[in-house]
Structures are given as structure tokens and as C-alpha cells.
Amino acid sequence: MNGTRRHAVIAGVATSDYPYLPELTELAVHGQVADRALADAGLAFADVDGLATAGFFPMYAVGLAEYLGVTPTYLDETNTGGSSFEVLVEHAAYAVEAGAAEVVLVTYGSIQLSQMGRRLGTGGGGAGMPGPAVHDALWGNTLVGNYAMAARRHMHQFGTTSEQLAAVAVTMRDHAAFNPQAQYRDPITVDDVIGSRLVADPLHKLDCCVISDGGAACVVTTAERATDLPRAPVYILGGAHASTHQFNLSAMADLTTTAAARSGPAAFARAGMTPDDVDVAQLYDSFTITVVLTVEDLGFCAKGEGGAFVEAGGLGLGGRLPTNTDGGGLSACHPGMRGMFLIVEAVRQLRGECGPTQVPDAHVAVAHGTGGMLSTGATLLLGNEAP
Amino acid sequence: MTDQPVTDSSPPADERPPKARPAPVPDADTAEYWKAAHDGRLLVQRCDACGATQLYARDRCRRCRGVVRWEEASGRGTVYSFTVIRQNYQRPFRDWIPYVVALVDLEEGPRVMTNVVGCDPALVHIGMAVRARFEVVSDDAGIALFEPAP
Numbered sequence: 001m002n003g004t005r006r007h008a009v010i011a012g013v014a015t016s017d018y019p020y021l022p023e024l025t026e027l028a029v030h031g032q033v034a035d036r037a038l039a040d041a042g043l044a045f046a047d048v049d050g051l052a053t054a055g056f057f058p059m060y061a062v063g064l065a066e067y068l069g070v071t072p073t074y075l076d077e078t079n080t081g082g083s084s085f086e087v088l089v090e091h092a093a094y095a096v097e098a099g100a101a102e103v104v105l106v107t108y109g110s111i112q113l114s115q116m117g118r119r120l121g122t123g124g125g126g127a128g129m130p131g132p133a134v135h136d137a138l139w140g141n142t143l144v145g146n147y148a149m150a151a152r153r154h155m156h157q158f159g160t161t162s163e164q165l166a167a168v169a170v171t172m173r174d175h176a177a178f179n180p181q182a183q184y185r186d187p188i189t190v191d192d193v194i195g196s197r198l199v200a201d202p203l204h205k206l207d208c209c210v211i212s213d214g215g216a217a218c219v220v221t222t223a224e225r226a227t228d229l230p231r232a233p234v235y236i237l238g239g240a241h242a243s244t245h246q247f248n249l250s251a252m253a254d255l256t257t258t259a260a261a262r263s264g265p266a267a268f269a270r271a272g273m274t275p276d277d278v279d280v281a282q283l284y285d286s287f288t289i290t291v292v293l294t295v296e297d298l299g300f301c302a303k304g305e306g307g308a309f310v311e312a313g314g315l316g317l318g319g320r321l322p323t324n325t326d327g328g329g330l331s332a333c334h335p336g337m338r339g340m341f342l343i344v345e346a347v348r349q350l351r352g353e354c355g356p357t358q359v360p361d362a363h364v365a366v367a368h369g370t371g372g373m374l375s376t377g378a379t380l381l382l383g384n385e386a387p
Numbered sequence: 388m389t390d391q392p393v394t395d396s397s398p399p400a401d402e403r404p405p406k407a408r409p410a411p412v413p414d415a416d417t418a419e420y421w422k423a424a425h426d427g428r429l430l431v432q433r434c435d436a437c438g439a440t441q442l443y444a445r446d447r448c449r450r451c452r453g454v455v456r457w458e459e460a461s462g463r464g465t466v467y468s469f470t471v472i473r474q475n476y477q478r479p480f481r482d483w484i485p486y487v488v489a490l491v492d493l494e495e496g497p498r499v500m501t502n503v504v505g506c507d508p509a510l511v512h513i514g515m516a517v518r519a520r521f522e523v524v525s526d527d528a529g530i531a532l533f534e535p536a537p
Binding site for chain 1: 412468472473475479501
């Protein structure tokens with residue numbers, strides 16, 4: 001996104017109360033984070049001319065605009081699952097840089113836990129799945145089972161171990177200890193992860209993200225507009241997204257290479273950067289294997305070396321790639337499509353607001369969302385210096 | 388966290404009789420595939436133009452958009468990856484735990500999701516040779532399960 005007169009920035013961010021919001025509707029969670037993100041940005045609803053969000057009904061953003069009482073002239077509700085919000089912010093950047101919008105509010109809200117309990121991930125699909133999705137829906141596979149098959153294949157090809165996968169969960173829990181809102185904060189060990197019950201071999205309960213209520217939001221505008229606003233702007237340096245399949249894991253050519261292998265290089269190229277430029281990462285951690293695959297596919301280590309990378313503390317504070325400094329979806333909060341939380345935490349790192357988990361001299365952050373059944377990847381590079 | 392949610396993911400005990408395996412609803416793309424499996428045959432699609440094989444069934448070749456025709460597959464394949472499902476709240480699957488869900492690469496090329504049955508889940512492994520075994524699930528559809536090849 002270099003070379004244009006207008007530079008897209010994130011001028012405000014917010015997270016909702018979480019992880020349990022039985023008193024709020026899904027749309028009210030959107031409202032809470034919208035209020036907070038606009039306040040953080042020093043803006044009001046009257047300034048908003050763009051609205052972007054993702055949910056599970058058609059015309060979702062249109063409905064949210066109605067609920068919030070706003071009348072934007074830019075709307076986006078692209079849904080790529082958990083990576084949706086990286087895509088929506090990438091799109092919002094294009095929109096403000098093209099002059100199609102001035103202030104785009106991007107919100108996420110969910111009451112998954114209150115509404116559904118902890119069922120997400122362990123349902124069986126069934127014959128009612130639409131269109132081709134029926135092909136993988138007849139076998140009692142679960143969301144967890146899809147990621148489990150990727151983990152099994154990665155183990156087979158590269159010798160990755162359950163202990164290495166567990167290291168991801170342990171590091172996320174270490175970070176969650178510093179987050180007073182995190183769903184789980186008590187320290188865990190590799191043995192705790194491996195000793196937790198198997199949900200779908202080889203993934204244990206503690207290899208799986210938590211299920212929460214919650215939401216998050218950001219405000220995308222231009223650097224020019226942000227000069228009048230209270231927060232130091234965070235620049236959107238580059239973004240890209242890709243997919244390998246929708247719900248049918250059988251249509252994914254190689255279970256050890258995700259869409260991140262295409263979205264990552266494209267995003268780095270657009271930002272004129274390489275993985276070496278990244279100081280802090282927020283990577284979708286639906287499952288421990290998701291993070292191992294992502295660090296490989298984004299180029300932070302070679303394919304097959306992700307297990308060793310995480311086992312050596314690569315994701316920890318002080319590691320090569322401090323990751324999910326809020327505790328991630330594995331420990332802090334995962335309401336279903338967590339991508340917006342990744343962006344908010346990246347911005348807070350780049351604004352130096354993270355206290356005990358602040359990465360020193362953080363100038364460039366990557367937020368990478370993974371959606372569906374390991375189906376989609378969306379990479380966003382953010383920085384606190386003008387490109 | 389301080390306020391532990393009281394929500395429970397376990398549905399109340401279900402006393403109804405065992406639920407049948409779900410049956411696909413055939414459409415213009417897939418009717419022949421499901422019908423063949425109903426009759427004990429596994430089909431794949433082959434492209435007249437480029438020779439590529441594919442499943443699931445589509446109206447054209449996903450590689451070159453060529454016209455596809457059906458051919459009978461050997462029913463032999465190898466396990467590409469698998470998992471043993473130990474938690475699923477939905478019936479009938481809940482009643483079968485633990486069971487194997489696998490991706491099988493057919494000899495002809497296409498990869499399908501399936502259940503590997505007929506052996507201890509602990510014996511299933513990547514690279515395992517398997518063969519199709521059919522189950523009728525409706526008047527116009529069958530599905531291909533896989534079992535260890537002899």
C-alpha cells in the first residue's frame with residue numbers, strides 16, 4: 001500500500017468485556033466495541049462512513065448498520081471465517097486509500113459461549129450441509145478432527161511431536177497469566193497438555209482454543225485524518241489473503257501447507273518487507289497445530305521446522321517471534337472468529353500499551369488469521385512508522 | 388476466570404432409538420455417484436480433455452473445465468491422514484465413539500473423506516492400504532466406507 005498519497009492507518013481499537021457476556025446480544029457486543037473503538041480514536045458515529053463486519057447471516061453488515069443507526073456508504077461483509085477481519089481491514093485500507101471512504105469502523109461480536117455452550121468444534125456436520133460440503137459431512141468428522149488430520153500428517157512428514165504442539169499451548173498460557181480478562185490464566189505444562197483428554201487424535205483438549213463470548217473493533221482512516229486524532233496511528237503496510245478449500249478438507253492438496261503460504265509472501269511483498277522485519281506476531285491459534293503451520297508458511301522458519309521453532313520458545317516473550325501476547329485463543333478468548341482480536345493486540349503492541357507483555361522496540365507486527373477448516377489465510381502487516 | 392460460565396455442552400440424555408447415518412441428497416452433479424455407491428460401485432470422474440480424475444463430482448473438470456465422464460474405480464486406496472474422534476455431541480456419531488475419520492487417496496488419484504472401519508482404531512496409520520466397502524443409506528444413495536485391504 002506504498003506509493004499512494006493517502007496512507008491507511010488504524011486510529012483506534014477496542015476489545016469488549018470477555019469471556020462471558022450472558023447479558024448482551026451479539027449485536028450489543030458489536031455496539032460495545034464500536035463505542036469503545038470510536039472513543040479510542042477520538043471519533044463519533046457521525047464520522048463513520050464505512051462499516052465492515054462478518055457474521056453468519058447474509059446482509060450481516062447491513063443489519064448491523066441498521067442496529068447501530070448508521071448509514072455508511074461503504075459496506076463490507078466478506079466472510080472467510082476466522083480470517084475475515086484481516087481481510088476486512090485490508091479491504092478498508094484500499095477503500096480509504098482510494099478515497100471511497102474516510103472512516104471505516106470494523107467490528108466483531110459474538111456470544112458463542114452463552115448461546116451454544118462449548119459445542120463449537122465437536123459437532124458432526126451432517127447431511128444438511130449445503131452443496132458440496134456434504135461430501136465431508138457424512139463421516140462424523142468435527143472441526144477439531146480436521147485440524148487433527150493436519151497435525152497427524154505434519155507429524156508423519158516432519159516428525160513433529162505432541163510435546164512440540166503442547167509448547168504452543170504452554171506459551172499462550174504463560175502470556176494469558178498477564179491478561180486479567182483471559183478465560184484461563186493458571187500456568188500449564190507440556191505434561192498437562194498431553195495429559196488432557198484426547199478430543200480427536202492427536203489433539204488434546206488443551207491443544208484446542210477456548211470458547212468465549214466477546215468482540216473487538218478497530219477504526220481505519222487515513223494518516224492525514226489521524227494527525228488530528230489522539231492516538232499515534234498504526235500504519236497498514238500490506239495485506240493479502242488466500243484459500244485452499246471451503247469446508248471439504250478432502251479438497252486441500254497438502255494438509256501441511258496452508259493458504260498462509262500464499263497470503264504471507266503476497267502481504268510481505270506489498271509491504272516491501274520480509275519476515276525478518278517482524279518484531280511481534282498475532283497468529284490465529286484455533287489449535288496448536290495452526291500456529292506451527294502458520295510460522296512455517298509465513299516464512300519464520302522452514303517447512304517442517306515449526307515444531308522445533310515453538311519448542312525452543314520461539315513464540316515466547318524474548319523469543320524470536322513473540323506471539324499472541326494477550327494469551328491468544330488457546331487461553332484468553334475465542335468467540336468463533338477471532339481475527340479482530342489479533343489486529344487489536346498488534347496495534348496495542350505497536351502503541352506500546354502492553355505492560356508486562358510489551359515487546360521492546362516493536363515497530364512491525366504481523367496479524368494472521370486462519371479460517372474455516374484450515375481453509376483460508378489472511379495476513380496483515382502493521383507498523384508504527386510511516387511507510 | 389472468576390465467573391465460570393455455567394453453560395453445559397452436553398445435551399440431555401437422549402433415550403430415542405439409535406439414529407441412522409446421515410444420507411446425502413443427490414443433485415445433478417452427484418446423483419450418479421451416490422447411486423453407484425448404493426449399488427456397490429465406486430466411481431470417479433475423468434476429464435476427456437486433460438485426463439485428470441476428480442472427486443467430489445462436478446459438472447466439469449476442475450483443472451481445465453473439460454467435459455468429464457464417469458469411470459469405475461478399483462476401490463483401493465491408501466490412508467493420507469486420519470483422526471480418531473473421541474468427542475462429538477451429535478448422533479449417531481456420539482454413539483460410535485471412538486471411530487476413525489480418514490482421508491483416503493484412491494488409486495485413481497482423487498482423495499475422499501471416509502470412515503475406516505473393520506479394525507481397531509489403534510491399527511490405522513498413514514500409508515495403510517484400504518479398500519472400499521459400501522453401505523446403503525437411502526433409496527438412491529450409498530456411501531463408501533473403507534476397511535483394511537487384505
